[in-house]
Amino acid sequence: MITVDKLIFEYPGLRALDNVSFRMDQGSITALVGPNGAGKTTLLRCMAALERPVSGTITIEEIDVLEQPRDCHRIIGYLSDFFGLYQRLTVRQCLHFVARAQGIDDSDCPAAIAAVCRRLNIEDRLEMRPGELSRGLRQRVAIAQAIIHKPSLVLLDEPASGLDPEARHELAELFLDLQRQGMTLLVSSHILAELEAYCTDMLVLRNGRLVEQITVKKARQHKPFKLLLAQPVQNLAEILKQIPDIELLKTEHDQLALIQLTADTQQQHAVLKALLALNLPVCEFAPAASNLQDAYLQTIRQRP
Amino acid sequence: MNLNPEFQRQLYLECSQARLIGIPLVLGVIFTFSYFIDGYRLGGATAKAALILFLLITLLWGARQAVDSIVEEYRDRTWDTQRLSALGPWEMVWAKLFGSTLMAWYAGLLCLLVYGSAIDDYAALPMLIFYGVCAALLVQSGSLLLGLLAVRRGQTKSGSIFLLAVIGFLSIAPWLSEVSSLTAYALPDSTTAWYEIRFSSSAFHQISLLLALFWCAVGNYRLMTLELGMRTTPSVWLGFSVFLMIYVGGFMPSSAYSFWLAAFAVCSALTYVGVVVESNDAMRIKRLLTYFVQRNWRRGSEELPIWWLSFLLLLPAALVLSVSVHPLREFSLRFHFYPLAIVLILLRDCGIYIYFCYGKNPQRALSLTLLSGVLLYGILPGIFNAMGQNGLAALFFPLWADSAGGALLCALAQSGWVMGMLYRRWQAST
Numbered sequence: 255m256i257t258v259d260k261l262i263f264e265y266p267g268l269r270a271l272d273n274v275s276f277r278m279d280q281g282s283i284t285a286l287v288g289p290n291g292a293g294k295t296t297l298l299r300c301m302a303a304l305e306r307p308v309s310g311t312i313t314i315e316e317i318d319v320l321e322q323p324r325d326c327h328r329i330i331g332y333l334s335d336f337f338g339l340y341q342r343l344t345v346r347q348c349l350h351f352v353a354r355a356q357g358i359d360d361s362d363c364p365a366a367i368a369a370v371c372r373r374l375n376i377e378d379r380l381e382m383r384p385g386e387l388s389r390g391l392r393q394r395v396a397i398a399q400a401i402i403h404k405p406s407l408v409l410l411d412e413p414a415s416g417l418d419p420e421a422r423h424e425l426a427e428l429f430l431d432l433q434r435q436g437m438t439l440l441v442s443s444h445i446l447a448e449l450e451a452y453c454t455d456m457l458v459l460r461n462g463r464l465v466e467q468i469t470v471k472k473a474r475q476h477k478p479f480k481l482l483l484a485q486p487v488q489n490l491a492e493i494l495k496q497i498p499d500i501e502l503l504k505t506e507h508d509q510l511a512l513i514q515l516t517a518d519t520q521q522q523h524a525v526l527k528a529l530l531a532l533n534l535p536v537c538e539f540a541p542a543a544s545n546l547q548d549a550y551l552q553t554i555r556q557r558p
Numbered sequence: 559m560n561l562n563p564e565f566q567r568q569l570y571l572e573c574s575q576a577r578l579i580g581i582p583l584v585l586g587v588i589f590t591f592s593y594f595i596d597g598y599r600l601g602g603a604t605a606k607a608a609l610i611l612f613l614l615i616t617l618l619w620g621a622r623q624a625v626d627s628i629v630e631e632y633r634d635r636t637w638d639t640q641r642l643s644a645l646g647p648w649e650m651v652w653a654k655l656f657g658s659t660l661m662a663w664y665a666g667l668l669c670l671l672v673y674g675s676a677i678d679d680y681a682a683l684p685m686l687i688f689y690g691v692c693a694a695l696l697v698q699s700g701s702l703l704l705g706l707l708a709v710r711r712g713q714t715k716s717g718s719i720f721l722l723a724v725i726g727f728l729s730i731a732p733w734l735s736e737v738s739s740l741t742a743y744a745l746p747d748s749t750t751a752w753y754e755i756r757f758s759s760s761a762f763h764q765i766s767l768l769l770a771l772f773w774c775a776v777g778n779y780r781l782m783t784l785e786l787g788m789r790t791t792p793s794v795w796l797g798f799s800v801f802l803m804i805y806v807g808g809f810m811p812s813s814a815y816s817f818w819l820a821a822f823a824v825c826s827a828l829t830y831v832g833v834v835v836e837s838n839d840a841m842r843i844k845r846l847l848t849y850f851v852q853r854n855w856r857r858g859s860e861e862l863p864i865w866w867l868s869f870l871l872l873l874p875a876a877l878v879l880s881v882s883v884h885p886l887r888e889f890s891l892r893f894h895f896y897p898l899a900i901v902l903i904l905l906r907d908c909g910i911y912i913y914f915c916y917g918k919n920p921q922r923a924l925s926l927t928l929l930s931g932v933l934l935y936g937i938l939p940g941i942f943n944a945m946g947q948n949g950l951a952a953l954f955f956p957l958w959a960d961s962a963g964g965a966l967l968c969a970l971a972q973s974g975w976v977m978g979m980l981y982r983r984w985q986a987s988t
Contacts, residue, residue: 266840266916266987303787304638308845323787327642338635340567347570354563355643399639 255280256301256407256438261310263296263462270296271307272462278440278455280406283433285449285470286442288459294442295335297459298409301440302332314407328357331400335411335442337393339384345395346380349402356403370398373428389416397425401432408432410441414448426451478503479522481511481529482538497528512542562649564640568627568657581665585611589672600676608673612666616694618724620662621701627658628705633714647782651702651775659698666694685760692767699774706781711837752808769805773798789857795864799828799871818878822897825872826904832865833908834924838915840987865908869901876901880962899956902969907931909976916983 256278263271270293278284286294299305301312303323312319319326340348346367353363371377374394384392393416401408414422422445429439429452443449449456450470458465486508487493494502494511499521501514515522529536561569588611592604631637640650656663670690674683704722708714748759757765780794803821810816842861849858876897910930914923939955942948952959952968959965 264841264844264988302642304641306787306845308841308848321789323789324644327787328644330642332638332642334635334638336635338637338639340636341634342571343567347567351563351567351570352639352643354560354566355640355645357644360560 255313255315256440257311257313258297258301259311259313261297261300261307261312263293263300263305263307263310270462271300271310274310274459274462274464276457276464276467278438280438281433281436282455283429283439283441283453284455284457285446285453286440286457286459287444287446287449288465291461292459293462294459295411296462298332298411298440298442301407302330302409303327304332328403329406331403331405331408333396333400333408333410333413335415337396339392339395339399341383341385344381344383345376345387348384348395349380349398352399353402358403366402370402373431374398375424390418390421393417394421397428401437404435405437407438407440410439412443413441414443414445422448423451477515477517478542479513479515479525480538480540480542481513481536483509484535484537485509487534493532493534496532497525500525562645562653563643564645564650564653565657568653568660572623572658572661577661578664581661582668585665585668585672596676600672602676605673605676608669608676612669612673612690615662615669616659616666616690617697619665620659620694620698621724623658623662624655624698624701625705625708627654628702628709629714632709637709641786647779647786647788650786651778651782655699655702655778662694662698666690688764689767692764692771696767696771696774699771699778703774703777703781706778706785707835709785710781754812769801773801789860791856791859792862792864792867795828795832796867796871799825799868802828803871815879815882818875818882822872822875822879822900825868825875826900828868829865829872829904829908832863832868833911836864838863838912838920838923840916840984843984844988869905869908872901872904896957896959896962896965896969899959899962899965899969902966902973903956906969906973906976909973909980913976913980913983916980916987 258277259275261271261274262269274293274297286297288294296305300307301314301319303319303326306320310320314326315329317325317329340351343351349367349370350363353366354360358366367380368377371380374397376391376394376398379387379391379395384395387395393413397410397413400410414425417425426448429441432439433452441449441453453470456466456468456470458468481494483490488508490508490511491502491505494500494505494513499516503512503514505511513525515525526536526539529539588607589600589604592607593600595603631640645653670687674680677683701722749756750759750762751757752762776794777798780790783790802824806824807817807820810820842863846858846861849855849861879895879897907927911923911927914920914926917923934954939951939958942951942954943958948958948960952964953971954968956965956968956972959968
């Protein structure tokens, strides 16, 4: 469990984090989103004990980050948005250094390097120097450095920037793989469509304040469905409320409705049957195209 | 083998095959040339060349390497990776200090070997090696310290830091070559008096050098501790201030007044040094006040700026000196010494520097403060003095006032005005 409580961080003349409080469950993948300057990087750096806030507490696995920063460093991996790699070392030497610096025994380093390289598909680049690699490959090396010691919490600041679509897909697969191994991930990104593929929760920051914490996984268990009728039906909302197991979100002009259903296909079939049994002129019944981006934009618009 | 990973990384970087072969080759060419100058033997010219090269390599190259071992990390954005590692501060300090300078020591060792083969009298050799190695370690360790300070201030250019290392080199090199010119028979049997105890001068120098090395290492440890995010109180600075007061006080003529005068001078100097070397962050004072309001004294003390400590130590010294009889009063009637006024002037100067630090161009704070100093200490009181307005001159330079009370009032007015301005700027910054 990760807990951030009443965190305040200030730069001269600017409150970058204003009373930020939230909780993250073990094994979750949380998207940290918000406009530029919202305080995402500052929050990640505070959680990595790289910055000292004015007040507040951060607890990671019962370690008070601000009191015991070195203990926290052993259980976290951090990928900075402007990460640096040792240009004069080979990829193998970079990874060996980080593995050793994170306390992995010298004899265990080759296995740790091989495992992380296999996972990030960079086994054939081990003897190259970072300067000889593409932006995407350098990003993968940096991620490898962040996770080589198998931290329980991984903080990633814009991990997908500069990656091609295929590499982004691989990155999503990697995050899900890390989650399956019990790691907790907090990923800051602007590319919401890509976050949707793997994140379970979303934190929305704006002007240093936590606007909303959304549980995406729960939302996925309950899908919004769009119901479109061939012609308007009077009191559509009242009619739909008669059908069990659905939650009416909204209706428009007695012709269009947005309803919430479970992800169970049998139940979806039963609802469609019930709609037809009510003699409703159904011409469209399909999952609504709602995604993280919609949720984010809705939150940002609703809560200035 | 579980070698210190940072030291191993430095080995990867420094110990390339090209360097391992290239350094002896280049030195070989130079010493072959000096061998010809000496008339086909290893003689005086070779010994001199070897010693100069040893100094150049271990002091200058070593200092540059030590500075870069930390500033380069910051510049290349790899410093966060190191800060997040499981390495302790001491492991990090020694690995950077000895790892980055490994090749300088390799070349220096070759020079010393040649020097040893070129001299006839070996009596002074152990002392020369001791001074040479300790002086190089001191300059390299001092350079690492400067590098760490630069990183804490967000400075990524190592040129100005290296300049300070060069000054260190220039102050040590002549002294070292003097030692090398002495033979065991010619060594002067001089003594040094410290608190009326007479020590052999060479033994005293050696102990002083080792103490300087010790404090440099402690300083590096403390700064690295801060960089790694560990919480620590500025007790090292307090200890260093007290040590320096006692050390310098030992050289003064034996009297209570002399001791307090030394303490006053040391604390004044350390206050200036402390305010300049540390990063003056407005938010730090806000954190400090927040902790004090919460009665969290431990956390509050961790945020204390080091110059505050030297300034606090300065106060008792100033009070004691103020109530003591000034022994130099009879020598010159024009010379006034008002310790409490000096304390306030010092506070004014620190206030001016921090005022500029809280401004939009904190990197220009030092030059702007120096400019203010020229105006306040020289030009303005000089103009009024030339006009015969001594009262007005004393307003800017209170030591020209005719009475301690007048000097104190002038200094109080200035420091109060500067502190008021500083407070307003601090409020605007936070």
